[in-house]
Amino acid sequence: MISAPPRSAWPLLLGGLIGWGASVTLLVEKFKLFTDSSYVPSCNIDQVVACTAVMQSDQAAAFGFPNPIIGVVGFSVVVTLGVLSVAGIGFPRWIWGGLWTGLLAGMGFIFWLIYSAVFQIRALCPWCMVVWAVTPMLLVIVTGQLWGRSRGLLQVVVEWRWTVAAIYYAVVILIVYIQFQDHWRDVISG
Secondary structure: OEOOOHHHHHHHHHHHHHHHHHHHHHHHHHHHHHHOOOOOOOOOOOOOEOHHHHHOOHHHHOOOOOOHHHHHHHHHHHHHHHHHHHOOOOEOHHHHHHHHHHHHHHHHHHHHHHHHHHHHHOOEOHHHHHHHHHHHHHHHHHHHHHHOOOOOHHHHHHHHHHHHHHHHHHHHHHHHHHHOHHHHHHHHHO
């Protein structure tokens, strides 16, 4: 059994809650838009930071149903394991491995969604970006839980996990800045 120390359990729970909240909010906005075509989601700020363009794209239902459903279900698992971890309950290695595998698959999906939003849809959804931000942090935490005592190559992965996450954040911010730099200049100049 592997128990998460408080420095991992609490961020796991908080990250799960943040991701779950963003997913639920996005799903509610999606259903409101689906039932009322004149509805303007609260996350529409301007022509670039606009949920509507993203929610109405083909990519928003990659598997035939709204993507936020995946987030609601996935983050519910994270929240459940986070609550139990905060309570000091340990899990078999395969539970941590399953969570790690799910988060890794989620990151693969997020990479595709980032590419789609930035280069194809050319719009940014704030709630989606919350998920883009919280998932790598969760993957880093679970990587530490799962392989924290490993040797060899896995030890290197564990030691460099936060650096890899920082590089991910820097690259995403850079891509978003470069792709929409005219928009950001207009926003800053008023």
